Amino acid sequence: MQPTDWLVLSGLLLIFLLAGYAAWLWYQVWRNRQRQAESLQARNQRLAGDIQLLxxxxLDGQLPPIEGAIRxxxxxxxxxxxxxADLDIEVLEILYSATAHIPTHQAWKDLPLAERRQHEHRMAELEQQHREALLRTAEMLRHGLG
Structure with a gap:
């Protein structure tokens, strides 16, 4: 065999090895996308179940309306x-926006009593004002998203 034949064979071997490596990399990308899609689907199923539960x-009165709307x-x-298609979540957005400034957890406990009462009064007004729309939305969500 001539040296040029060896160079051509070496070049072809290198091309085949690189093509195989490229195919393997594309397979890895495809497999990762599949895993991500499965993970997203599982996450959405978990969230849908949590939404139904909440x-x-x-609706059963086990969760305060404002807290339920926020969650x-x-x-x-x-x-x-x-x-x-007919799911209207505007009431959830309204209640969330109207209460976003209210402290939670330890910050709520640290508030002076008078300030806590003001926030509680405002939340009661919001609950009364938006009760029907919130219950309609919760009823739709109770039956699932899919």
Whole structure:
């Protein structure tokens, strides 16, 4: 064999090795995308279940309306799956926005009593004002998103 034949064979071997490596890399990309899609689907199923659970708790009176609205809004913001076409979540957004400034957890406990009472009064007004719309939304969510 001539030296040029060896160079051509070496070049072809290198091309085949690089093509195989490229194919392997594309397979890895495809597999990662599949895993991400499965993970997203599992996440959405978990969120949909949590949304149904919270909706039931809200409708059964086990969850305060404002807290339920806030939690549902946050879960729906993170949910990327299908939704009913007639699902109206505007009330959740209104209640979330109207209460976003209110401290939570330890900051709530640290508030002076008078300030806590003001916030509680405002939350009671919001609950009364938006009760029907919130219950309608919770009823729709209770039956699932899919």
């Amino acid at each position: 909706s039931r708790a809200l 549902l809004k946050v879960l729906l913001d993170n949910y990327n799956g299908p939704r009913p």
